Amino acid sequence: MSIPDFTGIEPESSWTGLKSDEAWPRQPALSIRGLSKRFGDLVAVDSIDLDVPVGSFYGLVGPNGAGKTTTLSMSTGLMRPDSGTIRIQGVDVWEHPLEAKRLVGVLADGVRLFDRLTGEQLVTYSGLLSGMDRPTVAVRVADLLRLLDLEVAAGTLVVDYSAGMTKKIALACALVHAPRLLVLDEPFESVDPVSAANIRDILAGYVKSGGTVIVSSHAMDLVQRMCDHVAVIAAGRVLAAGTIDEVRAGASLEDRFVELVGGRHHSEGPEWLRIS
Structure with missing residues (x-):
């Protein structure tokens, strides 16, 4: 199986004009301090x-x-x-x-997808929301559908996917902008x-x-x-x-x-x- 080349992945961000590795050379990928959450008692x-x-x-x-x-x-x-x-x-x-x-790309447990879209439409929508141009999104969507064995189901509504297929299409949405x-x-x-x-x-x-x-x-x-x-x-x-x-x-x-x-x-x- 051909693995996508993520070398030099860089976010589509207007926050800084520098590449990620130059802007944050020693920062952790994720840093949490004093994080707390209550639900009632x-x-x-x-x-x-x-x-x-x-x-x-x-x-x-x-x-x-x-x-x-x-x-x-x-x-x-x-x-x-x-x-x-x-x-x-x-x-x-x-x-x-x-x-x-x-x-960041997120595959969250229990979060509903826009399941009245086809698998291809859903991943495309996720890519466009991240700010990428449509030709780039199209190439990446095709790569991800192939790698995740979802090419045959690309035109099927996500609501009709099995639990495993739904998990895979959600992963494709998380990966499409190369976070x-x-x-x-x-x-x-x-x-x-x-x-x-x-x-x-x-x-x-x-x-x-x-x-x-x-x-x-x-x-x-x-x-x-x-x-x-x-x-x-x-x-x-x-x-x-x-x-x-x-x-x-x-x-x-x-x-x-x-x-x-x-x-x-x-x-x-x-x-x-x-x-x-």
Whole structure:
């Protein structure tokens, strides 16, 4: 499979006349300080600090309700935080939202797409919204549909896509403007193994060329194999963050995760569940 060349990716941004690498030579791809969010009495995110290095493949793991999706939603401008600052390559997400959003591609879990468009129309629409000219968008849309095995379904309404196809077309929308940072919430959920392998190849090429990927997932083995950095989040707080080896501390990522998060019950279950 031919992987797209992301070398020298540069945002379509009017915020600065400099190339990204010249403008922000030492900035993290994502920098979070004191990030907090409440929903009534529930503290979903509790004063999180986190730095994601440029060029890293960063995993975000945690139990259900840990605050991962809320953190990513605030980090990409989809949800306003109660407090804290978020910068994407030095650009404040809430002070300069348009400039920041040009730098990031987002595959958000549970966010509805314009599913009355065809797959080709949806990705084209996403590209045009980012400010690219139509000929450039057309070339990139064709490349992405081919790479994600969606050429046959290009003229089908997204509402008629399977769950896996919907996930792939959403990924194409996130990639079409060649962002500096790609934030993916459960990108492999409902995706078949062949498509998942193709997506991993695309993401690996993207990171190799200088892009940064943040992926939230419950699949510890996948994160351990794909990512070079990881953060473990529970109850809205970062319990550990660093390189995979630093966080694992000599154990598997799954065992280390269970140790940090707790809550495992060593039990064979109630008597009535035993067959004999």
